[in-house]
């Protein structure tokens with residue numbers, strides 16, 4: 369390392385730099401002679417010397433505005449309607465779909481190691497559990513509502529988020545109720561989505577997070593929470609800037625939510641749509657969101673930083689999605705990089721962009737790494 373920095377220092381003495389360097393040196397010398405009588409000489413350019421500021425590991429840690437902490441992490445869980453099931457998800461290394469009976473033993477050691485929050489996704493598998501209206505989404509005996517109730521009792525300090533969408537429950541796999549032409553019926557979808565959100569909140573979810581992208585659902589959910597008298601104890605987190613793209617494949621595998629026709633491009637945002645994302649974020653703030661989510665994370669750091677700017681007075685969440693998780697695992701497995709190093713680097717990027725909350729399948733590993 370020292371031979372490398374010597375090389376860099378030497379390279380900076382090229383002809384083009386020499387003139388300004390000489391004048392800086394003479395300024396530095398005259399500064400030294402007039403202001404610091406005990407100093408006999410100063411060699412080198414004062415302002416060019418950065419390495420001393422981060423030569424020690426602790427000093428390197430101080431360079432970050434904020435450090436990743438366990439309380440920033442939210443761990444996604446896929447809950448099936450098959451109570452004893454644990455089925456590994458092939459495209460999501462180390463992640464499984466689990467039945468309600470497996471949750472407490474699974475979560476107990478994670479919570480002991482510092483896990484503070486989870487987000488629940490329901491995965492109904494029973495034949496006949498999906499229909500055009502996503503009726504099973506708020507089934508009181510369904511996996512999400514039953515899990516919320518169980519986990520509130522089993523882990524009083526665990527913060528429970530519920531993802532709110534219909535795609536896991538509709539026969540067509542889209543995130544709302546459809547018209548005959550296959551497009552979303554926004555009004556019906558918003559009415560249904562807000563009912564589902566209310567049901568999760570009444571079951572005890574601390575946070576409801578609509579990921580469906582129907583227009584106006586934040587306002588509709590907020591109004592129903594207010595009407596029910598529980599708006600003061602439920603956080604409404606909007607997936608405001610959720611982009612359509614190639615990074616959700618493993619999730620759709622896990623949740624069985626691949627659309628049976630078409631795609632989600634008419635409701636999820638186009639990847640180039642920074643302005644559209646800003647409008648969606650501002651709209652959702654205006655509709656009463658308490659927190660804003662950006663998803664995916666790594667390819668959308670500019671959007672996270674826009675969200676922090678537009679929503680500077682509220683928490684900003686970033687969802688490191690299934691495709692990002694699978695990609696980092698695949699790269700590490702192929703020997704491209706070390707898993708811990710690349711995950712910590714991606715977390716630094718997400719924090720630098722402005723996120724306060726990170727939803728990530730790496731939460732269990734991160735708690736171990738943060739303890740080191």
Ligand SMILES: NCc1[nH]cc(CCC(=O)O)c1CC(=O)O
Nearest residue numbers: 533535579615616619689690691
């Ligand atoms: N409402 C659907 C939903 N809820 C969460 C995710 C993605 C999460 C991930 O990829 O990890 C998706 C994506 C989608 O299928 O559009």
Ligand SMILES: [Zn+2]
Nearest residue numbers: 533534535543
């Ligand atoms: Zn959906």
Ligand SMILES: [Zn+2]
Nearest residue numbers: 531532533579
């Ligand atoms: Zn969803």
